[in-house]
Amino acid sequence: MFSRLQRFYTSIKVVADMVMLAVAFALAYATRFSGIVPVTEGIPPWEDSLVSLLMVLVIFPAAFKQSRLYATNRSRTNTGEVFEVFKSTITATLILVAATYFARERYSRLTLVIFVVYAFVLVTCIRLAFRYVLSEVRRRGHNLKSILVIGAGELGQRVVETVEGHRELGFRVTGLLSLRPEKVGQYVNGVRIIGHVDDVERVLDAQPVDQVILALPLEDQAHVKRLMEQLALRTVDVRVVPDLYQYITLYGGLEEFGGLPIIRLQGDPMEGWSRVSKRAFDILFSLLAILVTAPLMAATALAVRLTSRGPMLYRQERMGMDGRTFHILKFRTMRVDAEHSGAMMAAKDDPRRTVIGTVLRKYSLDELPQFFNVLTGDMSLVGPRPERPVFIEEFKRQIPRYHLRHKVKAGITGWAQINGLRGQTCIEKRIEYDLYYIENWSLLMDLKILVRTALGGFLSKNAY
Structure with a gap:
């Protein structure tokens, strides 16, 4: 049929x-x-x-x-x-x-x-x-392929949740098999555990099944060989869900290397044409931004020079892609001796600021020289904001997956920034937004973030 x-x-x-x-x-x-x-x-x-x-x-x-x-x-x-x-x-x-x-x-x-x-x-x-x-x-429940899931633990539950969450694909889990006899008769997300793993042949004989998915945890992998030998004698499609999702962090997946299947637990979010297109995007728009803001930068530099002693530009070490450090450029907003007692994070009503520095920080005008960081390749227009190495070691110990934000170039603006997460806001929330950006990156998303930034994304109450 x-x-x-x-x-x-x-x-x-x-x-x-x-x-x-x-x-x-x-x-x-x-x-x-x-x-x-x-x-x-x-x-x-x-x-x-x-x-x-x-x-x-x-x-x-x-x-x-x-x-x-x-x-x-x-x-x-x-x-x-x-x-x-x-x-x-x-x-x-x-x-x-x-x-x-x-x-x-x-x-x-x-x-x-x-x-x-x-x-x-x-x-x-x-x-x-x-x-x-x-x-x-x-x-609406028509033209469905039936699935039998072997494994009723956490991994099997994820399979059921995934299938039920994508019903438009036309799959339906008709039952699960468990390694634990006491679970038979129970339900997992509305799907009944219809037998023990040893009952696989009886179940396949009793009801039509289009696909079998093995979803056994690592500690039960010894059963897979016997199950594969049994399923090899049947025409049913067989799939295996590896119990490695707990270790997958960013851009994991299945790859092939010379015919050898390899499971990637952590990868580079931007490879090949993705990296080329983002770099071309950065060069084009940073050049355009430099041309458009050149008069404003000249006026800002003059204001810094006339209102306080010291250089117009401030260079500070930050950490970027793959953990490499670079010197970020800003118009100086603090006194020359502001950090004589050590590194400090920016704070509201920071006493180290100069008079003109207060205005520059409020409207993020001190960030304009970073277009040159983008042009030289140290930064991107859009990405996670770079932090100082002296603070990063502490963040890495306190916040899981913090290091993953360094899989891409740091940005002048980012998804977290246009959503109000600037300054002394929740660092965990910022990481969440940064990782969301990395996992869902596209040039269209970059353009959306730039437009929202230009329309006032940096005019935040947390900008100081």
């Missing part, structure tokens, strides 16, 4: 994609030769493009199939689906260009470019609509 339904759903997706591709092709032809874009060599007959259309209807679905866009993948997100469609569209376009070249098929290059855009948009829209409909159907 399931296989027939799967073939039916797959055929619907193939037909929908082909219809969207044909519509995209027709729209591209109409757009190119509608008179909006000048036509210098005449309008080719529609019949001459039929061969190209037929090639599109063969090549593009084949590329989609190669990217497993027609396979069942309930765990793929909408973003993942869009990305796969994009990659497949680019691949199919390159194949189409090569095929038309060797077949000596005439086509308009501009028409092809317009078609690719239309094709990506239309196929993406129909697929997202299809996924939405399926999600709603599954939320």
Whole structure:
């Protein structure tokens, strides 16, 4: 029954994609030769493009199939689906260009470019609509895959919570098996423990199960070998949830190295193109900020020089990415001898401030030179605020996961700062906001934080 339904759903997706591709092709032809874009060599007959259309209807679905866009993948997100469609569209376009070249098929290059855009948009829209409909159907309890969870402890409970929290994916836990006989008959988040682990074959014979998930703690891993030998004789899908979540801190996950699966407990949140794009973003916007604020910085520097003895700029050691130290730049807001008795954190009504320094701190104008720290690569526009090394050792001992904020570059502003966590606010809360930013980073989020900062995010009652 399931296989027939799967073939039916797959055929619907193939037909929908082909219809969207044909519509995209027709729209591209109409757009190119509608008179909006000048036509210098005449309008080719529609019949001459039929061969190209037929090639599109063969090549593009084949590329989609190669990217497993027609396979069942309930765990793929909408973003993942869009990305796969994009990659497949680019691949199919390159194949189409090569095929038309060797077949000596005439086509308009501009028409092809317009078609690719239309094709990506239309196929993406129909697929997202299809996924939405399926999600709603599954939320209502239809088209569900059944799961048997082996392990009724904390790890098994997490599996049940995850499945129940994502019902749109179409999974349903039908029961759990426990290593402890006394637990049989009890419930875990509304799901019944239907037997002992030794009853796995009896349970699989008694009821249809699409997938078995092994969720046993580390101390019970000795049972896994025997269970795998039993499950290897059946066609049911088998998944293993490693009992390592307690050790995963930031950007953990499963990787592959030369065919060897490796579980990453802690990783770098910004790698490859993510790091390149953030650095390009920093350079572009810091240059723009320096140009825009240059008159204000000049006026501020002059005010500092005229109102107090000492240098205009203040350099202070801070800790940045990967624990490396650098010297942060600020307009000087304190007396020259302010720290003769040792390092102190900024405080409200700080007596060390100069007259102009009070104003600069209130409006965060003393932070403007840090755009040069961004330009040189010591800092980023957005990120956790850097602390002084002398305070960090104490924070690391007191606050779990504090060190993870140094997995990215320190920032002029950040998620914590625009939410009012500046100055002598709760350090634990600040770390929570910093780690949220790191785990959910995107260029759009950076832009959002910068806009909120520009609109008054630094005009906080805690700015001193």
